[in-house]
Amino acid sequence: MLETRNLSKSFGAIHVTRNVSLKLERGERRVILGPNGAGKTTLFNQLVGEITPDKGQVFLAGEDVTALSVQARARRGLSRSYQKNTLFDGLTVEENLGLAASVTHGHWHNIRYDSLTRRDVQDTVREVAEQVRLMPYLHARVSDVSYGVRRQLEVGVALATRPLVLLMDEPTSGVGPEMAKGFHELLSDLPRDLTLLIIEHDMDLAFAVADSITVLNYGEVVFDGSPEEARGSSLLKDIYLGAWEDA
Numbered sequence: 001m002l003e004t005r006n007l008s009k010s011f012g013a014i015h016v017t018r019n020v021s022l023k024l025e026r027g028e029r030r031v032i033l034g035p036n037g038a039g040k041t042t043l044f045n046q047l048v049g050e051i052t053p054d055k056g057q058v059f060l061a062g063e064d065v066t067a068l069s070v071q072a073r074a075r076r077g078l079s080r081s082y083q084k085n086t087l088f089d090g091l092t093v094e095e096n097l098g099l100a101a102s103v104t105h106g107h108w109h110n111i112r113y114d115s116l117t118r119r120d121v122q123d124t125v126r127e128v129a130e131q132v133r134l135m136p137y138l139h140a141r142v143s144d145v146s147y148g149v150r151r152q153l154e155v156g157v158a159l160a161t162r163p164l165v166l167l168m169d170e171p172t173s174g175v176g177p178e179m180a181k182g183f184h185e186l187l188s189d190l191p192r193d194l195t196l197l198i199i200e201h202d203m204d205l206a207f208a209v210a211d212s213i214t215v216l217n218y219g220e221v222v223f224d225g226s227p228e229e230a231r232g233s234s235l236l237k238d239i240y241l242g243a244w245e246d247a
């Protein structure tokens with residue numbers, strides 16, 4: 001469903017992505033681990049089209065999308081849930097989901113005042129709100145909800161675009177342990193045919209959600225395997241030092 005072949009990117013003399021080849025099957029849930037500066041976010045930026053690789057290719061559902069824009073990739077089903085603020089604070093949770101769903105359903109005209117009343121948009125909003133557990137917050141203004149609810153909404157907005165592949169960059173960063181646990185459950189309950197690629201520092205999340213784990217170090221894939229194999233890997237213990245004992 002999502003594949004990279006020998007993806008490489010340098011900034012000046014620094015090789016941030018080195019010949020990265022990944023292959024995610026439809027419905028696979030892959031977590032990318034790696035120490036700070038390993039090149040995880042830069043890899044995501046190349047997958048979605050924000051950064052052009054120096055070398056290599058990106059394939060989405062079998063199509064070479066390397067030369068396509070962010071928007072063209074999004075239209076083909078590649079969606080990213082952003083860590084940075086991409087929500088409309090002055091609107092409600094429902095309106096934020098509705099705007100994303102409106103675009104998906106092609107209601108570009110008079111987007112705020114007309115399209116949100118449409119049946120197809122409302123159905124998508126309800127379905128997504130249930131998936132990301134936002135039903136109790138639908139009518140709350142985004143500026144009034146907690147940080148954790150905002151994180152859920154960011155995932156919801158991405159889901160409302162009906163993606164084939166969803167990329168998430170540290171979805172639980174900054175939320176407390178209780179909230180993070182709820183988030184793991186939420187991710188585990190997402191539709192099984194949705195392909196997920198998640199950058200994560202939190203080992204609990206990685207092992208709870210992943211079918212497979214890829215580890216980057218200095219821009220290079222140093223491990224690709226199951227969570228069980230990852231747990232047994234001495235190489236990864238070396239890379240992460242004490243972090244594994246906390247997992």
Ligand SMILES: Nc1ncnc2c1ncn2[C@@H]1O[C@H](COP(=O)(O)OP(=O)(O)OP(=O)(O)O)[C@@H](O)[C@H]1O
Binds near residue numbers: 041
């Ligand atoms: N636009 C840029 N210009 C120059 N160097 C960059 C640029 N973007 C990233 N880098 C460098 O590339 C390296 C990898 O950064 P990246 O953010 O991809 O790592 P990361 O694995 O996501 O790290 P973190 O876990 O801290 O988010 C870092 O050394 C960073 O300073």
